Amino acid sequence: MSAAARGFEVVIGLEVHVHLRTRSKLFSPAPVSYGDEPNHAVHPICLALPGVLPVLNARAVELAIRAGLATGCRVHERCVFARKNYFYPDLPKGYQISQYEEPLATGGAIDVPVEEPGGELRTRRVRLTRIHMEEDAGKSIHDPAVAAGATHVDLNRAGVPLLEIVSEPDLRSPAEAAAYLRTLRALLRSIEVSDADLEKGQFRCDANVSLRREGSARLGTRTELKNLNSFRFVEAALEAEIARQAAILEGGGAVAQATLAYDPATRRTRVLRLKENADDYRYFPDPDLVPLVIPAGRIEEVRRQLPELAPRRLERLQAQYALPEREARLLGESRATTEFFEAAAARHGDARGVAKWLVRDVKQVLAERGLELEGSQLRPEALAEVLRLLDAGRITAQGAREVVAVLAERGGDPAALVRERGLEAVSDAGELEAAVDAVLAESAEHVARYRAGEAKVLNFLMGQVMRRTGGKASPGPVRELLARKLGA
């Protein structure tokens, strides 16, 4: 039974850590790289060798300002880097440079579309407490395959620039939390602040969750769930934690303030440490760095250069091309996708047709090959050409999908590909008629059912003709032929 059904209101706030899209690290010239040999993307600064000093990456500041503005935050003209002190082998300095009392930005909000169980959309406004800059830690590797009984440390990630985006406890269900994360990710991608690739750990989430009796204004005791690194994981972990807290409260117990981890194997949350054992991070302003002063004019300059934001783009796609919301949302997710769509639509002429193809067929073809639009070899002009061939009846939908698959993997000229692969649609009347007659001859039962009024049997017969022609028969003429012969 859900928490709501038991008379509890769920209160969730999220902390998101997102890697900024910079070439070098936040305080060091070492490159930001993923998948390098361990400890190769490093510099004396990220190793915390004796005598090194941090120097702030100006590009990271610009991206952080952009994120602050895009989320409606107030970007402060002065912010301060602080040291968060704790010992861990993957934290080379023994402290993380973060921001504490004076963060970069405060007080924004994000409007999150939430789908009701009935499929209806409503908007949840999630306020943002703050956005600050900090550096990532390295990775501790406890892999017995690398060395049994030993821990290895990889510092390639140490010092990679992060934004921490902290929400107010405005979310009311795990589904809302997931929707918030999707919206936030799309927004950050659209303004090119981050690639936010979950697989690469570029977008990570911690959640604070508590329950209170319906109607109560006081917040319950909250717990913190660490390292929720996929959207599905976030929902499952929150569901598990909500169930755990509800069970405690119903049993008359009190929830202890604690940090927990979610174990997907058992589908349960597990206490890592209780609040009384929490670290004292001894924050203080980093004396190696001067306060960061951002002139108001600079903030306005970044605002003027802000790329079109995802929500604005969504509205525009709907208005300008009369796209349904679902299609507009998918095409508006990243700027690259929008640009691809608009280029293909301009070339082809029928924007709605292009949109439909992109969100359904192209998406599926790419997904089957583990590709994404960005990074594939498919070009908007080529897609427009494929669709023109399809419209002209020179290839079938199946043929078009096949061409798109080849184009996505290695590019090329669509018309030439159609020829090379023998994908020209068969529209020769004689050839088609022979195929139709053969199918009708061997499908007596289906023909009888059709004549008895079962109209959808026509689709089965269409499929049979397609199979017989290797998918190359032009569907329009086939349908006409079948209808004519069956009607006769």
Added chain:
Amino acid sequence: MAGERGAIRALAAELAAGRRSAEALVAGSLERARAEGARCNAFVHLRAEAALAEARASDARRRRGEARSALDGIPVAIKDNMVLEGEPTGCASRILEGYVSPFTATAVEKLRAAGAVVIGSTNMDEFAMGSSTEHSSHGPARNPWDASRTPGGSSGGSAAAVAAGIVPAALGSDTGGSIRQPAAFCGVVGIKPTYGRVSRWGLVAFASSLDQIGVLARSASDAALVLEAIAGHDPRDSTSIPQPAPRLGERLDGDVSGLVIGLPREYFVEEGVDPGVLARVREAVTRLERAGAKTREVSLPHTRFAIATYYLIATAEASSNLARFDGVRYGRRAAGARDLAEMYRRTRSEGFGAEVKRRILLGTYVLSAGYYDAYYRKAQQVRTLLRRDFDAAFAACDLIATPTSPETAFRVGARTADPLRMYLSDVYTVSANLAGLPGLSLPCGLAEGLPVGLQLLAPPLEEALLLRAADAFERLAGAPPVPPGAA
């Protein structure tokens, strides 16, 4: 090596005239470092072969007419908390045993770019925490004037190396007086520039907001020459002042007429000051007055809070700065630990000395939840008040004169059991670090056979003024005495 004004220029002239070679000069320094240096334990590392090779390269440059500066071929020493690529940097600590740096400190790089030859690194209090160079993993350094006494600290090795005539100049670092106090104890000139004047890149941090690299030399003009070479903006240090290196040497004209010297009421109290020290300092001020300087009393009302403020801020920053010495990536790691916590505990217990541990504990406490406001935040507020004291005082005077230390060099071992008394001896020097001001100590005579230092403080960026006044005093007073055997 002569203790007269401009020893480096005199040596440079000899090199230029071909009467001496840089190789002979460096060989002589290395020889004295082994003999005199051993007596006072001034050096922790000598790079004899590399230094001789660099000296030969300098001689070759000079023969081609390509000498880089007056410092080309001049032997110098650096403190053991400044890194030089390929050489060990130990901060006189067991925890950094065997550590060799892959890069070079900006100040050291600039010195070498000017042609100076680094012969080695000097002894110090571990991580620059101390006022006596006794807290060293290499054993205590000793004062060339009297081997039973300390050379002061923490740049005691650099001060001793200059006083003993091993090198004409050495780099030190000053967090609360660590250049000026040993300069006073050893009878040499020591200058701590304005905070941010010399890059801290490559200086192993003790307290980042207070640390500053400076120079120990036999005279103001030598100090000026070296400081000019190492100063200037460095993009690798975010706290570096975005101004080019100052021209210092050309303004040493001996003129102090009209100069207004402020004497802080709070510093000239009889209590707690050696009478001999106070007498020498007063005589020195009188000498400057006779040469045309004016004096007036000024007030620095928050002086009594300076020591407490300093030890809160310095230890807080140190507790964080020294966290990187954890045995994970470099330096010492305790063997045989069963888990991470034990590895940390044993590495740091074995690697750090008692004084460093005391300061890490104090600093950790100061920053702890519930104490931060009462200690660290309060100390930062008092720091602002101290800065304002100086602003107000400098509205009424050009320079401030004080004793450098309330006493002359004390005996080795005399203070180690009483850390608080040791901390209190920094009373005259810590304010300049808290306010970020330039300060200088120069020899102003002897008390009971031991050198006494006169401290001059100036407004930010006024190093030239400090050096001009110090140089003028040297002209008036004549060459300061040198320790027995170091002439």
